[in-house]
Amino acid sequence: LGKSAKSRIRRLGFQRERALVQSLWKLGFACVRGPASGSKTRRVIYPDIVAMKEGTILVIEVKTSDRRKPIYIERRQVERLKEFARRAGGIPLIGVSFADGTGWKFVRVEDLVKTRGGNYKVDDEVLAKSLSLRDLARIADKSHKLDEYLSS
């Protein structure tokens, strides 16, 4: 890919991420977006999006899929995502944005398939087990109700 095609893809990804934050906000989440990849603050572990609702924390790393081939994710990136979620007490997720504009799917880190090289991939089988935006809201509402139940 040429430089301008790459920057166009990056811009598109950025716009989709912003749209996701707006959707999550409408579902009642408070969201924070990490700085763009490659920026200096990236030295610290930093997920793409953190979405919080009444104490439930979703830690999201964003990837784009063209639906033709699996998404490969470096082991180190998955480990960082898990470490951030472990500290926060949150749920680590891979947010998959489809290049054809058909919305988002969210893959639980434990559902990722390990490759022979020790990295991870998201294929059709993994996507079949993924969560929708509505599922994320339900998870947050459920843990909230659980808290209320436990403290009453």
Next chain:
Amino acid sequence: LGKSAKSRIRRLGFQRERALVQSLWKLGFACVRGPASGSKTRRVIYPDIVAMKEGTILVIEVKTSDRRKPIYIERRQVERLKEFARRAGGIPLIGVSFADGTGWKFVRVEDLVKTRGGNYKVDDEVLAKSLSLRDLARIADKSHKLDEYLSS
């Protein structure tokens, strides 16, 4: 203040914020920093720092104090901070960085004093009730233990 003095102060504030994130990280928190003030993403409500530890969420707006006069905070900024924390299920705090380099204090939003104009201020009396970095870690550890207690 001239333009270069202002940009020097901004840079200093930025460095202190980064140091705070590193301290919070050492205390076991996962942290996310918001984009710099004035950037486009500021259209959405966006606190300076969100620090999370095992489900406890601290939502922090950062201010600098020269210890000579109170810090004034616009009502709208406090309302946005509270709204973000309400959605997240977190604790809204004003993080006060002292210009003389003597560290940080954290003011609970409910301890802020309302001015006659409807805005808020942090004066010496408010600072006397503020929390230290260690206090923040204790709050996070305590709520974690409480959760364990409730679910056992």
